[in-house]
Amino acid sequence: MWFMLLSNYYRLFYPMKIINFSIIAHIDHGKSTLASKFISLSKKEDRNTSNSFMDSMELEQERGITIKSKAVRFFYNYKSEPIQFNMIDTPGHVDFSYEVSKALYACNYAFLLVDATKGVQAQTISNAYKALNQNVEIVPVINKVDMVNAEVDRVVEEVKSNFGFAESDIFRISAKTGEGVNELLEHLIEKSTGFKQSNKVIQLEYPRALIFDSFYDEYVGVVILCLVQGGDLKKGYKVYLNSNKVNFEIQDTGYFNPQKVISESLKQNEVGFIVTGLKDLSQVNVGDTVLLQGHATEVFPNFEIVKPIVFLGVFPKSSEDIQNLRKALDVLHLNDSSFTYKPESAGTLGYGFNCGFLGILHADILLERVKREFDIDIIVTNPSVSYVIKEKNKKTYKISSAREFPDPTKIDYIKEPFVMVTVVTPEEYLGKTMQLATSSRGEFVDTQYISISNRTTVKLIFKAPLSEIIVNFNDNLKSLTAGFASFDYEFIGYKKADIVKLDIYIHNEIFPPLSTLVHQERSESRGREIVTSLKEELNREQFSIPLQAAIGGKIIARETIRPYRKDVTAKLYGGDQTRKTKLLDKQKKGKKRMKVMGRVDVDKDTFLKVIRKN
Numbered sequence: 001m002w003f004m005l006l007s008n009y010y011r012l013f014y015p016m017k018i019i020n021f022s023i024i025a026h027i028d029h030g031k032s033t034l035a036s037k038f039i040s041l042s043k044k045e046d047r048n049t050s051n052s053f054m055d056s057m058e059l060e061q062e063r064g065i066t067i068k069s070k071a072v073r074f075f076y077n078y079k080s081e082p083i084q085f086n087m088i089d090t091p092g093h094v095d096f097s098y099e100v101s102k103a104l105y106a107c108n109y110a111f112l113l114v115d116a117t118k119g120v121q122a123q124t125i126s127n128a129y130k131a132l133n134q135n136v137e138i139v140p141v142i143n144k145v146d147m148v149n150a151e152v153d154r155v156v157e158e159v160k161s162n163f164g165f166a167e168s169d170i171f172r173i174s175a176k177t178g179e180g181v182n183e184l185l186e187h188l189i190e191k192s193t194g195f196k197q198s199n200k201v202i203q204l205e206y207p208r209a210l211i212f213d214s215f216y217d218e219y220v221g222v223v224i225l226c227l228v229q230g231g232d233l234k235k236g237y238k239v240y241l242n243s244n245k246v247n248f249e250i251q252d253t254g255y256f257n258p259q260k261v262i263s264e265s266l267k268q269n270e271v272g273f274i275v276t277g278l279k280d281l282s283q284v285n286v287g288d289t290v291l292l293q294g295h296a297t298e299v300f301p302n303f304e305i306v307k308p309i310v311f312l313g314v315f316p317k318s319s320e321d322i323q324n325l326r327k328a329l330d331v332l333h334l335n336d337s338s339f340t341y342k343p344e345s346a347g348t349l350g351y352g353f354n355c356g357f358l359g360i361l362h363a364d365i366l367l368e369r370v371k372r373e374f375d376i377d378i379i380v381t382n383p384s385v386s387y388v389i390k391e392k393n394k395k396t397y398k399i400s401s402a403r404e405f406p407d408p409t410k411i412d413y414i415k416e417p418f419v420m421v422t423v424v425t426p427e428e429y430l431g432k433t434m435q436l437a438t439s440s441r442g443e444f445v446d447t448q449y450i451s452i453s454n455r456t457t458v459k460l461i462f463k464a465p466l467s468e469i470i471v472n473f474n475d476n477l478k479s480l481t482a483g484f485a486s487f488d489y490e491f492i493g494y495k496k497a498d499i500v501k502l503d504i505y506i507h508n509e510i511f512p513p514l515s516t517l518v519h520q521e522r523s524e525s526r527g528r529e530i531v532t533s534l535k536e537e538l539n540r541e542q543f544s545i546p547l548q549a550a551i552g553g554k555i556i557a558r559e560t561i562r563p564y565r566k567d568v569t570a571k572l573y574g575g576d577q578t579r580k581t582k583l584l585d586k587q588k589k590g591k592k593r594m595k596v597m598g599r600v601d602v603d604k605d606t607f608l609k610v611i612r613k614n
Helices: 002-013 031-043 058-063 094-105 122-133 152-163 181-191 319-335 360-374 427-439 473-480 520-537 577-597 604-613
Strands: 018-025 070-078 081-089 109-115 137-143 208-217 221-229 238-241 247-249 252-256 260-263 271-275 289-292 310-316 340-345 351-357 378-380 387-391 396-399 411-426 443-452 455-465 486-497 499-506 516-519 545-551 554-561
Touching: 018 031, 018 094, 018 122, 018 181, 031 070, 031 081, 031 109, 031 181, 070 181, 070 252, 070 271, 081 271, 094 122, 094 208, 109 122, 109 152, 109 181, 122 137, 122 152, 122 411, 122 486, 137 152, 137 181, 152 443, 208 319, 310 319, 310 360, 319 340, 319 351, 319 360, 351 360, 360 378, 411 427, 427 443, 427 455, 427 473, 455 486, 473 486, 499 520, 516 520, 520 545, 520 554, 520 604
Parallel strands: 018 081, 018 109, 109 137
Antiparallel strands: 070 081, 208 221, 208 289, 221 271, 238 247, 238 289, 252 260, 252 271, 310 351, 310 378, 340 351, 387 396, 387 411, 411 455, 411 486, 443 455, 499 516, 499 545, 545 554
């Protein structure tokens, strides 16, 4: 409390030094632990009470990852002067890279955290370059130096080799025990020249705010987390969102400390929240600019609307839960506008939804919430990506499932999404990693070797289709490299590709739920995998069942489930041969009739076994 009183006094008579910083790192390198330690130091609280300050969601604490950005303000007394810190804790996973880049724009400094037991990983490199691109000054930090298996000297050399830092610039800390954490904060204070000289502050005639995250509150509506520049924003100000010109009146302003604190205003270079009063979260986009009505000023650069790139079919196990599932998805969309869904039907699975996500982790988190928070058992199909279709009549649109694939004769060309992949691996696994990249239709861009203390690490960079990366690439990479390799990827655009629709026929009838979009060179092997799995899982009948994979009218793979053979002559004891022949002919005619009229039902369990195998 005395910090708050002292800070209010200083704000009246002196311009308080404001330092905006972020913590960036590979996933599970200790970002949230360090953030919680900073808060506990400022509040003089016990360490154990602060562990959940930043990762407040149950799934965040359980998995040890950050899912949503958090912005927390705290005060630190340095040489009898209160310093205001605005700390932004960002997700470490590639699915949320755009959110990370916008959060970094609000910062002047970033702690680049590296685990002393694991060293520099793929996302360490990726996040470091994101910070540099946003003109953020990086402070390198080696964390977990208290661990028994920490290799501090080796990791220091890795940081020096990858980023060019001098050894004297690299801090060694333990976020868990607090070793070196005070020195880290005070180093930032000494480096900072105050907000008036900040390289991120632009002299503007009117205030503006950069949105780097948002959420929906059932009592007050949409709340945005933002950085304010060019002046103050207060309750009652009439403002609008630049991208869609949505007008609203500011209902409240404040910040998290880490609890919610209402303030009179958000001042120049401060980070906090604005209560908008809006009821639709999809109107608010990360990276957008909030401007005063009638007093427009320069907007923040490089804004884009984040769109889903990975799509999955989501179906209730019980058809009675379809309305409950719709309500659950409504709630998730209300809190996360980057998540999309639309109804679809898939034969055996019945009615469900085609859902769009930012990536596999994003999908995993939201679907886990459906199960936990809404108690709905769901079935999830294999992930797919969005393709750009250009028809001969110049019409262009995107599709995300085989059911949307148009008549091939109308198509001019198809584009599929490509990503730039960075893999960091020990040298002894380079050959296997390159084979995996090649099998994923990768195009090699660069290979860099970093030799430190008799250990060589390789950074392999290549382009690859997103569809090859999102499903099994991570599992295969970990398996081939004994878990030592890590990877990161960044979307780089769409590229023309020979994409075809692979249809599966069961007993001469097309089975739409197993239809899929694949690259032409993958079609035969993919088709053979599916029909082989069907042969293993489907029950035999009294008639033969042909299983076929086809592109258009061309069969590219086939398997046959042989029929049961009933011994119709078993009841005969001797007698003339014509009696046996008569019974066998009758059986033959019956099987022929069954082959024409018989139907094969693929139950839900069989379907799930097939898609999981493939």
